[in-house]
Amino acid sequence: MRRPLIAGNWKMNGSKIDAEELLRGVIAGVADMNKVDVAVCPPFPYLYVAEQMLAETAVGWGSQDVSREEGGAFTGQTSAAMLTDFGCRYAIVGHSERRQFNGETDSIVGRKYARAVAEGIIPILCVGETLEERESGKTEEVVGNHIDAVINLSGVEALAHGVVAYEPVWAIGTGVTATPDQAQEVHAFLRARVAAKSREVADQLRILYGGSMKPGNAVDLLAQSDIDGGLIGGAALKAADFVSICQAAQSSV
Ligand code: 13P
Numbered sequence: 001m002r003r004p005l006i007a008g009n010w011k012m013n014g015s016k017i018d019a020e021e022l023l024r025g026v027i028a029g030v031a032d033m034n035k036v037d038v039a040v041c042p043p044f045p046y047l048y049v050a051e052q053m054l055a056e057t058a059v060g061w062g063s064q065d066v067s068r069e070e071g072g073a074f075t076g077q078t079s080a081a082m083l084t085d086f087g088c089r090y091a092i093v094g095h096s097e098r099r100q101f102n103g104e105t106d107s108i109v110g111r112k113y114a115r116a117v118a119e120g121i122i123p124i125l126c127v128g129e130t131l132e133e134r135e136s137g138k139t140e141e142v143v144g145n146h147i148d149a150v151i152n153l154s155g156v157e158a159l160a161h162g163v164v165a166y167e168p169v170w171a172i173g174t175g176v177t178a179t180p181d182q183a184q185e186v187h188a189f190l191r192a193r194v195a196a197k198s199r200e201v202a203d204q205l206r207i208l209y210g211g212s213m214k215p216g217n218a219v220d221l222l223a224q225s226d227i228d229g230g231l232i233g234g235a236a237l238k239a240a241d242f243v244s245i246c247q248a249a250q251s252s253v
Contacts, residue, residue: 002206004222004249005163005229007039007124008236009064009092009210019046023053025239030059030246035253036229038246039090040236044078051087062090062124065098068111080119091116092231094146095126096169106149113162114154123162124231125150126210127190131170139168140189147193156197163206164190165231171211173233180220180227183209187226215244222252 014022019042030038039060042050050061067077083091093116094109104112109125116123127146129139143166150158166186171178178186187207195202209221210231221227229249235241 001253002204002228003035003037004252005037005039005206005208006232006242006246006249007041007062007090007092007165007208007229008232008242009095010040010042010236011064011097011233012043013237014043014046016046016049019043019049020053022237022239023050023059026059026242027053027057029239029243031057033058033246033250036246036249041090041092047083047086047088055087060089062088062092062121064092064095066091066093066112066116066121066123068108068115070115080115080121083116083121084119088121090122090124090163092124092126092165094149096128096167096172100169106145107153109146110149110153113150113158117154117158117161124165124208125162126165126167126231128167128169128172128211134168134170139186143186143190144193147190151194151197156194156201159194159205160201163208163229165208165210166190167210167231169211173212175212177212177214177217177221178209180224183221184224184226187224191226213245215241215248218245218248219252222248 041062071079093112098104113123127143129142133142191202206228208229208231213230214235
């Protein structure tokens, strides 16, 4: 049985005060949930706040990105070692917004994944197709390439140290969610892709869904056999909504 993970990706939102308030709401709301892993990924400057406020709680925290380099003259980047310094358990890698706006290729994402694993951080590898790719029947090719980037560079065993998030680009921030069947189909494909290399790794791998996941659709999505949690954007910015999704995961077990 895979333990569900609900992770909030705050993206570039809020202030320090907002972060503190949101964290207070999440801490109080999920305190009694023992069947689900809960994590938040605030903007980099607020990781210190997360560390201070979450250290004594069961809520984990992580970053929204990590450098593919180990350290040195890379202005503006943050290394995996620095993230462990701030207690990060997770790092999102390969989010579609970074692929789109920061030119991240599969090979860059593969290296970021490897750097996170090397420092003991759990990478959350985002995969997903655009609407155009879906409509031209390329969904499996695209998400297959996204996951192969890690397998080819680091071996299938590297997936035993990470989490995958299927985030169809057309569902991110649009209010249009993949139906439970649409999501399940891609999740099952991804698991089979991994199983072709290692059944054991595939069986253990948590595959989250992300893309307009909300309290109103979380129960049905999380009921799917290959959906093991969620990567939440907009709804993670309201403590009540995020907690309600965590509750859906807690009840799905
Ligand atoms: P939304 O939940 O706002 O659609 O964002 C999903 C996402 O990109 C999480 O990483």
